Amino acid sequence: MGALAALTLAASVGAAPATALGQRWEPSWSPDPRIDGVGAFEALEDDRRGSHPEGLPHVYVQGNAYRFDAHLEDRDGSDRMRNESRGMRTRNGRKIEIREDETWRISYQMYIPDTLHATPSFTHIWQLKAPDVSTPLAQLSLPIVNGVPKIQARYWEVDDSVHEVGAADLAPIQNKWVTTTLEFKSGDDGYLRWVLQDGKRTLADKRVDHIDLWFSDEGYNRPKWGVYRSIRSAGLEETYLLVRDLKAWRLGPRNPVPSTPPPDRGPGAYEAERVGNVFEGAAEPARCGVCSGGHKVLLTGGNIYDYTVIRGVLSETTGARELTVHALVDGAQTFFVSVNGADAIQVPMSGNKEAVSTATVQVPLVAGVNTLRFYNLSARTPELDKIVIR
Structure with missing residues (x-):
């Protein structure tokens, strides 16, 4: 036809x-x-x-x-x-x-x-x-x-x-x-x-x-x-x-896109949906009205396949740095974060999906460029908004 x-x-x-x-x-x-x-x-x-x-x-x-x-x-x-x-x-x-x-x-x-x-x-x-x-x-x-x-x-x-x-x-x-x-x-x-x-x-x-x-x-x-x-x-x-x-x-005509917040341009801030990050398996960015940059990454965790990697995280020195995770949480959920392929660090979080919650842990970074892999082998993680390194 x-x-x-x-x-x-x-x-x-x-x-x-x-x-x-x-x-x-x-x-x-x-x-x-x-x-x-x-x-x-x-x-x-x-x-x-x-x-x-x-x-x-x-x-x-x-x-x-x-x-x-x-x-x-x-x-x-x-x-x-x-x-x-x-x-x-x-x-x-x-x-x-x-x-x-x-x-x-x-x-x-x-x-x-x-x-x-x-x-x-x-x-x-x-x-x-x-x-x-x-x-x-x-x-x-x-x-x-x-x-x-x-x-x-x-x-x-x-x-x-x-x-x-x-x-x-x-x-x-x-x-x-x-x-x-x-x-x-x-x-x-x-x-x-x-x-x-x-x-x-x-x-x-x-x-x-x-x-x-x-x-x-x-x-x-x-x-x-x-x-x-x-x-x-x-x-x-x-x-x-x-x-x-x-x-x-x-x-008829297009309906407008809902308004969303601008991305965080502050020092040490990395949006989860940033171009160049890796969204494996079912994980993917989606629009979010309360998230920095207007997006979140969802469907991470629950198996070995669905994970998110934030690339290009910079550090001037080698050593422990403070990582603050911003995410939408459905009750109590946990991220596992592997830095540069090392053993995972648990990031337990609690909250609700109507507001962004935060949790802070220490992570080992190397001088230069780092990658952070967010996953959970047994359960879905929170929906990742951004991370901030201090």
């Missing part, structure tokens, strides 16, 4: 909500895999645990489509695997944010082979999520319902309860290209509409209104494509998913 046909299809899917009358659907994203490659996405979650390096890459361009491989060796934890892309970027590298109370329409073609099974546990092939909330807002999933393999659109509530929007039989759409369109308002009083088409035939067209599709105070929503499934289902095969003709439109 060409760009004009896809635009015509998306423009024909339903009417805009009454509050949006007079606004136009603004084309916002239309990547060409052969030109943009995987740089069309904000980031990849391609075997981020390093479970199957021989299979890399698991997310790549195949012809005019993006391909997501799922091998039996792949793991993203003890009970699941994940090879996905997340978010959208323009051709010049700008991140595209879906902001609060914005209405978006995303349309694309997908090819689901018959080796990509519906499962009694979970198999997701598209998600809508906020960076700083683990619960998804919406999904396309492949469940088994009353013994029948289905493709199902669903939405979640922040308490992790899940609700069906619509469903169709999976078998008739496998081994062929079909088109799906997801239209939604990202707000506390949002809506979600899902359309599935096989050529000119509409297989599903369902909509739910007055649902919460905004879980993040300062963040944004972003789509994810790929294969994310439980490994605890019998009969799993090595498989893949293909997507092509990706298009996104926004209804």
Whole structure:
């Protein structure tokens, strides 16, 4: 399907909500895999645990489509695997944010082979999520319902309860290209509409209104494509998913970015989100309305894979220095900090996620440049705002 046909299809899917009358659907994203490659996405979650390096890459361009491989060796934890892309970027590298109370329409073609099974546990092939909330807002999933393999659109509530929007039989759409369109308002009083088409035939067209599709105070929503499934289902095969003709439109003008504090430019201050730092595994910067620089780093700790490294920490002398950690804390949590690869120093913290808390410890620095690795092998850490060296 060409760009004009896809635009015509998306423009024909339903009417805009009454509050949006007079606004136009603004084309916002239309990547060409052969030109943009995987740089069309904000980031990849391609075997981020390093479970199957021989299979890399698991997310790549195949012809005019993006391909997501799922091998039996792949793991993203003890009970699941994940090879996905997340978010959208323009051709010049700008991140595209879906902001609060914005209405978006995303349309694309997908090819689901018959080796990509519906499962009694979970198999997701598209998600809508906020960076700083683990619960998804919406999904396309492949469940088994009353013994029948289905493709199902669903939405979640922040308490992790899940609700069906619509469903169709999976078998008739496998081994062929079909088109799906997801239209939604990202707000506390949002809506979600899902359309599935096989050529000119509409297989599903369902909509739910007055649902919460905004879980993040300062963040944004972003789509994810790929294969994310439980490994605890019998009969799993090595498989893949293909997507092509990706298009996104926004209804009306952009909503403003929430205002955030400026970065700390004081002596010895290092922002956690600073360019050049390392965010490994699930760890990544996210917007934060109360944090210095307007950002924090979240999803650090809980395993050996998810950690943050602050690089370029300067010291004029070798010896003990005072390290003050600034972070958002959910009750009582602990950082482990390894300086230049040495044994870790514990930094216990307490507080709440509405305000920045601090803790101070002594750390051994060398004269020159130092690196500080923040991690926790057994539990999530606080969300790191910045560090200050005295």
